[in-house]
Amino acid sequence: MRLSQYFMPIMRDMPKEAEIISHQLMLRAGLVRQSSSGIYSWLPAGHRVLRKISEIVREEQDRAGAIEMLMPTIQSADLWIESGRYDDYGKEMLRITDRHGRDMLYGPTNEELITQIFRDGVSSYRDLPRNLYHIQWKFRDEVRPRFGVMRGREFLMKDAYSFDLSVEDARRAYYRMFTAYLRTFARMGLRSIPMAADTGPIGGKLSHEFIILADTGESEVFCHADLLEMDTPDIETDFDGDLEQVFNAWTAKYAATEEMHDAARFEKEVPETKRISARGIEVGHIFNFGQKYSEAMNCRVQGPDGKLITLEMGSYGIGVSRLLGAIIEASHDENGIIWPLSVAPFHVGLVNLKSGDSVTDTACEALYADLTSSGIEVLYDDSDNRAGAKFAAMDLIGLPYQVVVGPRGLQDGNVEIRTRAGGEQQTMDIAAAKTYLNEKIRDGLTVQ
Ligand code: ATP
Ligand code: MG
Numbered sequence: 001m002r003l004s005q006y007f008m009p010i011m012r013d014m015p016k017e018a019e020i021i022s023h024q025l026m027l028r029a030g031l032v033r034q035s036s037s038g039i040y041s042w043l044p045a046g047h048r049v050l051r052k053i054s055e056i057v058r059e060e061q062d063r064a065g066a067i068e069m070l071m072p073t074i075q076s077a078d079l080w081i082e083s084g085r086y087d088d089y090g091k092e093m094l095r096i097t098d099r100h101g102r103d104m105l106y107g108p109t110n111e112e113l114i115t116q117i118f119r120d121g122v123s124s125y126r127d128l129p130r131n132l133y134h135i136q137w138k139f140r141d142e143v144r145p146r147f148g149v150m151r152g153r154e155f156l157m158k159d160a161y162s163f164d165l166s167v168e169d170a171r172r173a174y175y176r177m178f179t180a181y182l183r184t185f186a187r188m189g190l191r192s193i194p195m196a197a198d199t200g201p202i203g204g205k206l207s208h209e210f211i212i213l214a215d216t217g218e219s220e221v222f223c224h225a226d227l228l229e230m231d232t233p234d235i236e237t238d239f240d241g242d243l244e245q246v247f248n249a250w251t252a253k254y255a256a257t258e259e260m261h262d263a264a265r266f267e268k269e270v271p272e273t274k275r276i277s278a279r280g281i282e283v284g285h286i287f288n289f290g291q292k293y294s295e296a297m298n299c300r301v302q303g304p305d306g307k308l309i310t311l312e313m314g315s316y317g318i319g320v321s322r323l324l325g326a327i328i329e330a331s332h333d334e335n336g337i338i339w340p341l342s343v344a345p346f347h348v349g350l351v352n353l354k355s356g357d358s359v360t361d362t363a364c365e366a367l368y369a370d371l372t373s374s375g376i377e378v379l380y381d382d383s384d385n386r387a388g389a390k391f392a393a394m395d396l397i398g399l400p401y402q403v404v405v406g407p408r409g410l411q412d413g414n415v416e417i418r419t420r421a422g423g424e425q426q427t428m429d430i431a432a433a434k435t436y437l438n439e440k441i442r443d444g445l446t447v448q
Contacts, residue, residue: 001346002382003380004383006379008397012028019147022148022150022325023147023150026148029336029396030043030046031045031049038146039152039153045397049344050321052343053343056187056188057320060183060187061133064176066180067131067132068134070135074106075113077103079297082112082296083296092140093106094139108140109317110161115297115299118161122163123302125301129169130162131163131173135156135157135158138155138156148325151218159315160316161313162313163313165312169312170313171206172243174286179247182250184318185284188342192283193210194208195211195256197256197259198257206287208285210282213280214281216279217329220258220261220277220280221255222261222278223256223278224253224270224275225273225275227255253269254266254269284319287316290313291311291313294312327339336396336398339400339420341400341441341444345379347376347378347399348371348378349381349397349401350403351394351405355383363430368380379397395420400421401418402417402418404416412429413430414428414430415428415429
């Protein structure tokens with residue numbers, strides 16, 4: 001992509017309305033714009049990141065055996081009356097009346113709708129187990145939308161719903177999602193910690209929130225420091241292995257959100273030097289809620305003996321749009337964002353130090369064409385801005401690699417490669433630069 005033909009409105013000055021760094025950087029780097037309180041438009045570069053995050057989520061859901069579908073944003077109130085949640089949900093639910101006077105709502109979550117679809121689509125124990133998910137916009141009329149996309153009113157969520165015949169099967173479904181979540185966040189460069197959580201209005205028994213430690217997080221959390229060092233489950237042991245072991249290993253050490261925190265237990269179980277009491281961002285939340293919805297909504301199948309079985313259910317959410325904020329909170333410096341390669345809007349920023357100079361232009365064009373044709377995503381700054389402004393913009397938008405091309409280096413056939421994360425600068429000839437970038441990017445995108 002050529003910057004001269006792109007749309008990435010960069011702001012030099014600090015936006016006054018943004019309280020936390022990720023929100024400031026998302027506005028300054030031209031990723032999002034607020035269209036009304038808690039509701040955002042995703043500008044092209046922000047949309048690219050959102051798509052990449054969605055794709056990682058999708059790959060790991062698929063790997064865990066969940067099946068993708070798509071449900072609508074607008075739902076009928078009838079279903080929610082059936083489950084008993086229409087009144088419970090309160091003011092966060094955006095209620096709408098259509099032209100025929102029917103009560104509708106903008107879905108804040110989808111337990112009711114999926115339960116209806118599932119119960120109407122299956123009749124036998126042979127159709128189980130299943131886990132269905134979608135990645136869809138949700139609306140919650142939050143009292144205090146803030147921190148940009150972190151607590152929006154309209155936000156993108158991945159929500160999966162598992163259906164099982166027995167309590168043991170449902171626990172296995174829970175372990176699969178638990179494992180998939182650890183992998184999903186690790187692939188975005190995040191260290192997530194599963195913490196025992198309250199089940200809230202979704203209801204149920206077993207529940208974990210996946211938390212990223214960050215000073216600007218909204219939740220107060222407590223955990224054992226060893227959880228920061230644990231290995232992420234890999235594909236081999238993942239879904240063929242014993243997932244209960246993964247679950248047990250990750251839940252053996254103390255980790256709880258404020259609502260579930262037990263100060264006495266924390267002090268007893270965790271040595272003083274290992275006690276972390278911090279703030280965190282909730283990026284995912286999983287629940288096993290047994291028969292809460294299947295009972296209320298009559299979601300049953302016929303068992304092998306002909307008797308009806310009420311299904312065991314769970315639901316599993318990821319805050320896809322919130323993750324942009326969480327990743328930036330975890331990865332930035334005073335100059336801007338530092339995107340992990342896996343979710344960066346582009347892999348490489350190509351900086352032409354002297355647009356209009358034929359030698360420099362020719363070298364840049366050739367490099368742009370070569371890198372692009374080998375599958376590397378390049379944002380080419382072909383504008384005639386000053387070098388200083390170009391560097392500042394590249395640092396702000398945080399692409400993992402910058403290639404700087406100018407007449408002086410080209411006299412010796414050289415370009416400069418800068419790594420955004422470590423700040424290293426290396427000079428090399430053009431052929432070596434291509435090889436270097438191809439290897440780094442291929443290795444960096446390989447999923448372990
Ligand atoms: P919170 O405690 O932050 O309000 P929640 O418990 O209401 O979240 P869930 O119903 O578990 O959220 O939703 C699943 C995920 O969706 C959350 O883990 C979070 O990452 C994301 N999410 C929830 N509310 C919002 C919001 N207002 N804006 C952006 N993401 C959100
Ligand atoms: Mg929650």
